[in-house]
Amino acid sequence: MFYHTKRLQYYTRPQRPDPIYAKKVQELIGGVFGEMTVMMQYLFQGWNSRGPAKYRDMLLDTGTEEIGHIEILSTLIGHLLDKAPLKLQEQAAQDPVVGAVMGGTNPRDVITDVIAAAMNPQHTIVTGLGAQPADSVGFPWNGRFIASSGNLLADFRSNLHAESQGRLQAVRLYEMSDDPGVKDTLSFLIARDTMHQNQWLAAIEDIESSGIETTPVPSSFPLELEKREVSYQFWNHSEGTDSAEGRWAKGPSMDGKGEFEYVANPQPLGAEPQLSPADPRLHGTPTPELTEGNGSSALPLVERTTISG
Template structure:
């Protein structure tokens, strides 16, 4: 079961409202690499974990922490939307500002209305100046963003990727504001992303050293069933040979089970494709007129799918 502590993990309120920046913060909640994604990813990986208890506990600890991160961001958005200007001007932004100056009005009031036009309208219409489970352009969070495969090494690598992208986005948002309160809150979350990147690297090392799972994933698949002569070849598929200078082009493979080989001019190993002709009932375009004549009239051919009548069992 889950319990909720009413105190936030960490929080410094924004210095002033900023409805447009609130829309940007939404990316850290409901974006592809937002907190909703890592929260659900870690929790489902933990719930589905059949491995040692320490890995299950690691996943559930971190997934539960991410719930608190969403609450922090939602609270930040509520403050950023506080007293947000909701009046929209009929004039365009440029004309409205110029008109205010020429007419003796305060340009700042008009500029606030222009800013309101740029805010996420759902923050006013749908959530009543609150956060939503969506990204910065209003796309709803999607469960397809998460990875939970049942293979811990594959999952831990996905977690490292998610934390790397998440920290990158948080840092970019940090650079997009001068609000000291927002920066302070983000600096805490960026630090936690640093820890999470390191913990998934440590978990990968721990898991591989245990021998339960190693590279290549899945390590349970017999290597003699793959075509080993191609397993460590780097194929140069674009102009230039600069890729030959990399670690991946020569020397022992990272899994220690082969030697990298650089193939400068890879050649096709299969024939030119010759797709089979479609059944006449599908009325596809054949390769030649002769085939078209041979096919004849598809409507007179037997149906592709036989109808099946299901009868209710007698009582």
């Protein structure tokens, strides 16, 4: 059961409308790493959790918080769209403002048209000056953006990744605005992203130290069934050996179960692939060395059968 409190978690109204910036804020709602993604990711991970109750509760706490973040950003977009220009005229001049001056038109009217051309037209046509479940270029949010695998350690690592990318995008949008209200609102969301990055790092440490799940994920797969001779080899697949200087190239592996080895000149361990001819009913490209007879009448070395109705 969910309850909605009408007051926002945090919000400072922008000082002035900015429909072009509203288009950019859409990325923080419906982008790959936007609030809709982390909201649905945490909620589904929580709903699907079969592990200890503390993890389920934590996931649902944070997923529900993210619903409020979407409300904050939707409200921000609504205020940024206040008094958005509805009129759009084609301008023949290369620089519409200069063209307006030369043609005797009020430059202010032309600037309004330029703003209208740059804003998201769906903010007026589709939503009537409201936010959308879409990114900054209008691509609809997609459920395939989320990760909910049933393995909590794998999911917590995905969550850390999502919060890292989301905070990066929020910080970039912060730098793109000079509106004190916008910057103050974003500063709250950026701070919560700081908490959530730390939260997922703590959750990863907690679940690994408990022994419920460890690296490599899934730890339930028997290590003896993998090719252990290559489990900790770093393969140098590009010119130069700068990568040999990294932590991943020498010393104990991060899971404590092996030693990193740097392979400067990796060699192929498999043979050149050879595929059998396709079923002739698929009408693929004939392989001359695998056919009998002569000319185009040769049949592939696959018995031709008739498909009966």
